[in-house]
Amino acid sequence: MAGLRTPKQKLSALIITYNEIGYIEKCIDSVSFADEIVVVDSYSTDGTYEYLLSHPKVRVIQNPFKNFTAQKSFALKQSSNDWVLFLDADEVVTKSLQTEIIETINKENADEAYWFYRQFMFQNERLNFSGWQTDKNYRLFRKSKAHFTDKKIVHETLVVDGTSGILQEKLIHYCYKDYQDYKGKMLKYGQLKAKEDFYREKHFNYLLMIIKPAWKFFNHYILRLGILDGKKGWTICYLNALGVLERFRELKRLEKKNQLAYYLVMP
Template identity: 35%
Template structure:
């Protein structure tokens, strides 16, 4: 008899995405939505798909919130899915094969294909963009206190699935810039808490100027990001800007704290 699957998703004002996401996994045994106080109809849409909706607010952080969602799951396996991601039919078939067992691994990497500025990005280090998202319940938890890029921690050796998970990441430029501004603020705060505040002139130049330039050069030229056309150019240009922003914000945060303390 196949083992059961819970899909765990955190959400906040995801009415534009959540139906597409849940439609792709409506075959799962359990759909768990952990909402952080949506003011749109995210919850109503989720409930129309039979999802069990829970609320946890204020938002404690990405890793922390996803761990709460995981704790609500009751199936043998957990598929961690963001509210703007979709499981393709090919990937769904593979997951069902894992559930049919006996599974060779207790966790699996899933390749993710990102839609950015209207183009599916396949170069520059953005594909296959594997994520550890499918794992046996109790075998993995996410890192906490590390910002939006928290990832499940698994002690064993994961398997690798072939089917793509589609990520409707940043279909428009304004949406991308808004997210990068918000993410860089969160990552800047975490960097400042770890003492990465670019106090010396050399550290400031490296973090705010040279590191972003090196990031762009490596991803755009050496990892063939230029093959993704104008969209690839904009992506890598603004991604390097994000790298600069987060360290600049960490520096500014430390400077404000120093002034307030009179140091």
């Protein structure tokens, strides 16, 4: 019928957390424009859960952490709306990105999902290179048209049934809090990637354990211009390479554990 306007699309902001106090506050503030904010917390011990519980705009649910894909899939099921904005707890939506998100989901010819480029922050300083300059992730999509594949348990992958677009404004990502925090994150990612490899029956290889971390550092620090980020670039590239090394160490541990279990049950 002529003259009728398309109803304004509602948006759910989804976030998963574990010990994110000091960062989650900025994230929540930046998505206050959403119609609903749902946070799935994996039993934080630093006050994150208590902060979220007391926030008037947040619905917080605690769920045990199995892996990133499982946790995000669980969070997705909690959304009341079809349009979903999925963020990490250390990401912030700028005012200009807020405007672009609202305009995008209310377009008549909107795609089913949208990639976001991210501006990485080393504490409060910009990280301009170090392999992250072309980083992009799905962050905005229709729940009815997308799901996280269960083939990956870290660096979760969204499968989209339909077309995708790219937003122009960048998402701010406070990736580096301090040395120990980022190191712990990279080691955890490496261990989860090793589990992926183990389940796919990939075998530990000494040569690859030497080559892959070295290549990661060289690629990000030299080829992807991490050297131009100065000391910040060296630190990030080193710790990223350490995460790759940990992937092989953990795969070796898993294989040894599996072999031991096999011999113990042999008659």
